[in-house]
Amino acid sequence: MLTGNINWVAAPDDTNYWYLFIRFPKTNIVYEWKDLVSTNDLAGMSLLIEETILKDPGSFYDNEQANGDALYVEVKEWSIQDEASYSAIVIASLQSSIL
Numbered sequence: 001m002l003t004g005n006i007n008w009v010a011a012p013d014d015t016n017y018w019y020l021f022i023r024f025p026k027t028n029i030v031y032e033w034k035d036l037v038s039t040n041d042l043a044g045m046s047l048l049i050e051e052t053i054l055k056d057p058g059s060f061y062d063n064e065q066a067n068g069d070a071l072y073v074e075v076k077e078w079s080i081q082d083e084a085s086y087s088a089i090v091i092a093s094l095q096s097s098i099l
Contacts, residue, residue, distance in 0.1 A: 002030055005053075006046050011036055018042060022049065024066040031068025048075050 007021040020033035053060040060066050
């Protein structure tokens, strides 16, 4: 079922929210995100998670000791501290994928 690295599963009780399961790259470690994520935030969260993993590959990439709680804290801190930049990154990313 969880074949990708970032896996979104629809919440059965609310069609606007999703469960998130992260399978760390090159591992079989699966981490269940602590919060449900709004449909409106799926693209931005995916981008933040990808960028966090890629900026610290020693911790999260091909590491059997990858810590989902550490990833959660990093992503939450970044998104809370800088909401405006978060939106700008998502928009820029979407624009570059269209071009």
